[in-house]
Every structure is written in C-alpha cells, then in structure tokens.
Amino acid sequence: MSNLSDFESHSNLNTEFTDLEVDLLLKALFRLSGYDFRLYNRSSITRRIHNRMRVSNLSTVTELTNKIIHDPSYLEQILNDFSINVTEMFRNPSFFKAFRNEVIPKLRDYPEIRIWHAGCASGEEVFSMAILMEEEGLMEKTTIYATDMNEDVLEKAKNGVFPIHKMQAYTKNYQLAGGKESFSKYYKTDRQNAYFHNSLLKNISFAQHNLVTDQSFNEFHIIICRNVLIYFTQLLQNQVHSLFYESLMADGFLGLGDKETLRFIDIMSNYKEVNGTERIYQKIK
Numbered sequence: 001m002s003n004l005s006d007f008e009s010h011s012n013l014n015t016e017f018t019d020l021e022v023d024l025l026l027k028a029l030f031r032l033s034g035y036d037f038r039l040y041n042r043s044s045i046t047r048r049i050h051n052r053m054r055v056s057n058l059s060t061v062t063e064l065t066n067k068i069i070h071d072p073s074y075l076e077q078i079l080n081d082f083s084i085n086v087t088e089m090f091r092n093p094s095f096f097k098a099f100r101n102e103v104i105p106k107l108r109d110y111p112e113i114r115i116w117h118a119g120c121a122s123g124e125e126v127f128s129m130a131i132l133m134e135e136e137g138l139m140e141k142t143t144i145y146a147t148d149m150n151e152d153v154l155e156k157a158k159n160g161v162f163p164i165h166k167m168q169a170y171t172k173n174y175q176l177a178g179g180k181e182s183f184s185k186y187y188k189t190d191r192q193n194a195y196f197h198n199s200l201l202k203n204i205s206f207a208q209h210n211l212v213t214d215q216s217f218n219e220f221h222i223i224i225c226r227n228v229l230i231y232f233t234q235l236l237q238n239q240v241h242s243l244f245y246e247s248l249m250a251d252g253f254l255g256l257g258d259k260e261t262l263r264f265i266d267i268m269s270n271y272k273e274v275n276g277t278e279r280i281y282q283k284i285k
Contacts, residue, residue, distance in 0.1 A: 025065045253283075
C-alpha cells in the first residue's frame with residue numbers, strides 16, 4: 001500500500017513534468033512564431049493551456065505541443081488563446097475622467113500629439129480616446145497608434161464595429177468618464193451591431209507589435225497600456241517599462257491599469273504621479 005509520502009512524491013513529480021511540458025510548449029511557440037510567452041505570468045498561461053486542452057480533448061501538454069508543431073492553423077489558435085482581449089469602451093471611467101481633467105490641459109499648447117495604445121485588443125479603448133480627444137478639440141492634431149500582438153483582433157478593431165447589446169453599458173461608462181455629448185452621436189446601428197463613424201478612424205493607425213520582442217517605433221507624448229502588464233512577470237514588466245520610457249517624450253504621460261503600478265519598477269524614480277489612484281504618471285527625467 002502506498003503511504004502519504006509516496007503520494008506526495010508522485011504529485012510533485014507530476015507537477016515537475018507538467019512544468020517541463022509547459023516550458024517546452026512555450027519554447028516551441030517561440031521557435032515557430034517568434035512570440036515569446038516564457039516570461040508571462042505562469043499561472044495565467046497555464047490556465048489558458050488547460051482550457052485549450054479541455055476544448056481539444058487532449059490529456060497532456062505534450063500532445064498540445066505536437067499539434068502546434070504539425071498544424072499551422074492550430075498554432076494560430078494557441079496564439080489567439082494567449083493574447084489578452086478583455087476590454088470595453090471607457091473601461092474604468094474614472095481613468096478617462098482623470099485624463100480629461102488632469103492631462104488634457106497640459107496638452108493644449110502642443111503643436112501635435114502622438115498617443116500609443118499598446119495592447120489595444122479589439123480597439124474599444126482606442127475609440128474611447130478618439131472620442132475624448134475629439135470632444136476636447138484636439139483630435140485634428142492627434143495621431144493615435146494602436147498596436148497589439150494579435151492580428152485578428154486588430155482587423156476587428158479597424159472596423160469599429162461592436163455588439164449593440166454592449167452599448168448601454170458603454171454609454172454609462174462614457175457618461176461617468178465625463179462625456180460631453182450624447183454617446184449615440186458617434187455611431188449608427190442595425191439589429192446586431194453599432195458602427196462607429198469613420199471620422200473617428202481618420203487619425204488612428206493600427207499595426208501589429210509585440211511588446212516582448214519588438215522595439216520602439218516612435219516618440220510619444222502619451223502611452224496607454226492598461227491591464228496588460230498584470231500578465232507579465234516582474235522581469236518582463238521591467239523590460240517593457242524600459243521600452244515605454246525610451247518611447248516617451250520628455251514630460252510625456254504614461255497610463256496604466258488600475259491593478260498596475262510603477263511602485264516596484266526599476267525606473268520608478270524617473271516618473272512622478274499625476275494621479276496615483278488612476279495610475280497616470282509623467283516622465284520627469
């Protein structure tokens with residue numbers, strides 16, 4: 001009869017095997033696609049792996065690795081599983097209200113404004129920022145660069161089409177964010193979708209960009225990256241924050257998600273808090 005220590009040893013061995021299998025899966029993904037998830041938060045990645053195994057009726061991570069090696073379409077599916085696509089318009093409205101009240105006044109004298117939305121997913125927050133800048137009379141001199149690693153969601157974002165059943169919640173967020181118009185002014189509808197006006201798209205540029213492996217591509221007055229870095233390890237967060245710091249103009253602004261902070265980041269001293277509660281920072285050196 002096996003004793004408790006035998007069971008614990010077997011359990012620990014299974015965990016070690018699973019960790020090894022996940023390491024090999026992530027290495028294979030990097031070799032095959034160039035996307036590096038090895039420094040993502042492991043618990044988050046493991047949950048996504050197990051969900052894909054359940055959906056595909058696979059019993060081991062190794063089976064999953066074999067499928068991505070031999071089936072390019074399955075590789076694309078895994079990359080989509082790992083990308084972070086949870087978003088909504090004017091998400092956390094108090095952030096946008098603080099941005100409107102505390103950052104916008106400092107932008108009015110700028111001859112041009114460049115904003116980078118990093119990890120923009122399907123574009124809801126990009127359109128939110130475009131509406132805000134339009135209402136503040138700044139959109140004509142603003143260019144918004146919206147990037148994500150997932151090309152499929154970028155294609156969706158370019159269309160500016162969102163389910164109509166979400167408009168009630170989005171309207172409430174817009175109002176709480178200090179919206180100055182009727183939200184329905186910005187879109188038309190049919191029975192299924194809301195179609196945001198093309199005028200909001202004219203100064204938005206969408207492009208594929210991987211925060212883990214790609215470099216800076218411009219200098220920005222504002223970088224918005226909300227609810228993305230929580231999925232990264234501390235080491236990777238420091239790496240991405242170095243990228244953001246190098247990409248920000250002097251006195252540029254950085255906006256993070258409500259569960260993200262600069263508190264434990266190596267270059268924290270190079271920023272000051274504009275609004276600590278809403279995670280808005282300004283580069284000072």
